[in-house]
Amino acid sequence: MRKKIVAGNWKMNLDYNEGLSVFSEVINMINDEVTGTQEAVVCSPFIHIHSLVQLAKGQNRISLGAQNAHQAESGAYTGEISAKMIKSVGAAYVILGHSERRQYFGENNELLAKKTDTVLANDLKPIFCIGETLQEREANTHFDIIKSQLVEGVFHLDTTQFSKLVIAYEPVWAIGTGVTASSDQAQEIHAFIRKEIAAKYNQTVADNTTILYGGSCNPKNAAELFAQPDIDGGLIGGASLKSRDFTDIVKAFN
Numbered sequence: 001m002r003k004k005i006v007a008g009n010w011k012m013n014l015d016y017n018e019g020l021s022v023f024s025e026v027i028n029m030i031n032d033e034v035t036g037t038q039e040a041v042v043c044s045p046f047i048h049i050h051s052l053v054q055l056a057k058g059q060n061r062i063s064l065g066a067q068n069a070h071q072a073e074s075g076a077y078t079g080e081i082s083a084k085m086i087k088s089v090g091a092a093y094v095i096l097g098h099s100e101r102r103q104y105f106g107e108n109n110e111l112l113a114k115k116t117d118t119v120l121a122n123d124l125k126p127i128f129c130i131g132e133t134l135q136e137r138e139a140n141t142h143f144d145i146i147k148s149q150l151v152e153g154v155f156h157l158d159t160t161q162f163s164k165l166v167i168a169y170e171p172v173w174a175i176g177t178g179v180t181a182s183s184d185q186a187q188e189i190h191a192f193i194r195k196e197i198a199a200k201y202n203q204t205v206a207d208n209t210t211i212l213y214g215g216s217c218n219p220k221n222a223a224e225l226f227a228q229p230d231i232d233g234g235l236i237g238g239a240s241l242k243s244r245d246f247t248d249i250v251k252a253f254n
C-alpha cells in the first residue's frame with residue numbers, strides 16, 4: 001500500500017522563531033489529534049531544518065524536508081545548498097521542480113533530472129512537482145505537458161530509484177490563487193500520471209507511488225480531494241503556515 005502524505009511547503013515565510021513555534025504547535029496537535037498512519041512532512045526554509053529535526057525527534061509520523069537543492073555535490077556555487085548538507089541535518093525529503101522554481105529561477109526538466117539524481121544519490125526522497133499553466137490547460141495541452149515533465153524529469157531513473165520518489169501534481173493556476181482544481185479534475189490527472197508510471201515501469205511501481213495534489217488545498221476541500229482513488233495526500237502552501245489549518249488537512253485522512 002502506498003503511503004499517505006501531507007507535506008507543508010512554507011516557501012520563503014516564517015523567521016527562525018516563528019518557524020519553531022508553528023512547528024511545535026503542529027507536533028502537539030498531530031500527537032493529540034491524528035489517529036491514522038499518514039505522514040506529515042514540513043518543508044521549511046533551510047535555516048529551520050536542523051532545529052525542527054531536533055524538535056521532531058521520536059515523532060515517527062513527522063518528517064522534515066527542504067524546498068530545493070543544488071545539482072552539484074559540492075563546489076564553488078556561492079549561496080547554494082547541497083543535498084549532502086540537507087541530508088546531514090536530518091531532513092528526509094526535498095521538493096524539486098516546484099512551479100515557482102521553474103518560473104522564477106528558470107529550472108527546466110533537464111536541470112531537474114540532474115537535481116533528482118543528486119538528491120537520490122544522497123539518500124533523500126524527492127517530492128517532484130509537475131503541473132500545467134492555465135494557458136496550457138486552455139490550449140488542451142495539459143496531458144502532453146505533464147507527460148513531458150515526467151519523461152524528461154524522472155523517467156530516466158531505474159525502478160529502484162523511481163520507487164523512492166513522491167510525485168506532486170500542482171496545476172500552476174491553482175497555486176496561491178484560491179482556485180482549487182475540482183476533485184474530478186485532479187483525479188483525472190492523477191490517474192493519468194499513474195497510468196504513465198505503469199506504462200514506463202510496471203503496475204506495482206505505479207500502485208506504490210504516492211501522488212500528492214497541490215494548489216489552494218485547505219481544511220475545507222482536503223477531505224474531498226483526498227477521497228479520490230489516485231490522490232494520496234497534498235502539498236500545502238499557504239495553509240501550512242498555520243498550525244491549526246495544516247493539522248486539520250493532515251487529519252483529513254483520519
Ligand code: PGA
Binds near residue numbers: 170174175215216238
Ligand atoms: P498553495 O501552494 O497551497 O498556497 O496554493 C501550494 C504549493 O505551491 O505547493
